Amino acid sequence: MSPANAIYLAAPGFEHHLAVELGRLGASRELLPGVWEGPPPRGEEGDPVWFRNLWIQPEILTFGSVSEAADLLRKRNGLWVDHLVGYHRRGQLIKNKLPAFRPKPLVFPQPLPKAQIGGWTLLDENTLLCSAQTLSPFPGGVARFAHGDEKPPSAAAGKLQEALTLMRHWWGVFPQPGEHCLDAGCSPGGWSWVLARLGCRVLAVDRSPLDLDPETYSQVRFFQGDGFKVHPRRLRREGWEPVDWVFSDMAAYPARVWEWVKLWLEAPEVPHMVVTLKMQGEPDWETLHSFQRLTGGRLVHLYHNKHELTWMSVHSS
Numbered sequence: 001m002s003p004a005n006a007i008y009l010a011a012p013g014f015e016h017h018l019a020v021e022l023g024r025l026g027a028s029r030e031l032l033p034g035v036w037e038g039p040p041p042r043g044e045e046g047d048p049v050w051f052r053n054l055w056i057q058p059e060i061l062t063f064g065s066v067s068e069a070a071d072l073l074r075k076r077n078g079l080w081v082d083h084l085v086g087y088h089r090r091g092q093l094i095k096n097k098l099p100a101f102r103p104k105p106l107v108f109p110q111p112l113p114k115a116q117i118g119g120w121t122l123l124d125e126n127t128l129l130c131s132a133q134t135l136s137p138f139p140g141g142v143a144r145f146a147h148g149d150e151k152p153p154s155a156a157a158g159k160l161q162e163a164l165t166l167m168r169h170w171w172g173v174f175p176q177p178g179e180h181c182l183d184a185g186c187s188p189g190g191w192s193w194v195l196a197r198l199g200c201r202v203l204a205v206d207r208s209p210l211d212l213d214p215e216t217y218s219q220v221r222f223f224q225g226d227g228f229k230v231h232p233r234r235l236r237r238e239g240w241e242p243v244d245w246v247f248s249d250m251a252a253y254p255a256r257v258w259e260w261v262k263l264w265l266e267a268p269e270v271p272h273m274v275v276t277l278k279m280q281g282e283p284d285w286e287t288l289h290s291f292q293r294l295t296g297g298r299l300v301h302l303y304h305n306k307h308e309l310t311w312m313s314v315h316s317s
């Protein structure tokens, strides 16, 4: 394995997409099903995105006994999450000798713990593939949130909780009480529910109705219509105040979303943005690359994403 390379763990169900992305970069190979060695991301167009986690400093270590394997890992890090693809019995014996790590689901908006979490697997009975550093701040790339006192109107709430938790972790940016948000494609209401509970004021738009009690969530203003028709020029024309955040989970072609996002990027006051790009069949690679070319943003496959990606962006004031 080249020491300059990283290890990509494919997002389950999207192994083919990762293989296409790494195939374009060359110098990559599949070490185990869904576990790829390849060039690390450069923060550029063409970086792979369809992965669950990335191991940043991979090492291949040979060992004789289970205790020796556990010692090798313990020396490098305190917290480990395994990604066993085979050799499960031997892997379990190694796990039993490592400090117990049973991460609890986060209670949103609780911030992520700062601890560095490593990842490991077995290439064979006597060979560890491990990395003390991994890209995802969630254990093994799995973002779990505890259900609180109230169930959100849709499971999509988890997607936004994950995105916002990452934005605060990477950039220290998080929706503040009183901030003004546009939620395009809001129905049935998971994202508006998350934002309202953070104390934000929400302009929620969808062709379908919103399933949120207007009395409990009085700071959410819903109107039924086309989200693409809400853009900065219209806000100004109609005397609405500018928005601090733009959210879109509209079920629409990525190329259409791209044209709409560009309107917001050209606005005098560029908002922070969280935008889902929904794919049908083969991903729209061209549009994905357009999003990757933008500075100040990141395109990722969230744990909560299905056949879609999430673009998150912060504006610098």
Ligand SMILES: C[S@@+](CC[C@H](N)C(=O)[O-])C[C@H]1O[C@@H](n2cnc3c(N)ncnc32)[C@H](O)[C@@H]1O
Residues within 6 Å of the ligand: 153, 154, 156, 157, 184, 185, 186, 187, 188, 189, 190, 191, 192, 205, 206, 207, 208, 225, 226, 227, 228, 249, 250, 251, 252
């Ligand atoms: C995945 S759902 C959104 C779920 C929502 N974020 C939540 O948390 O409950 C996608 C939504 O996009 C809406 N949609 C699709 N095209 C739209 C458009 N042009 N304008 C407004 N809404 C649109 C659909 O009506 C649908 O409700």
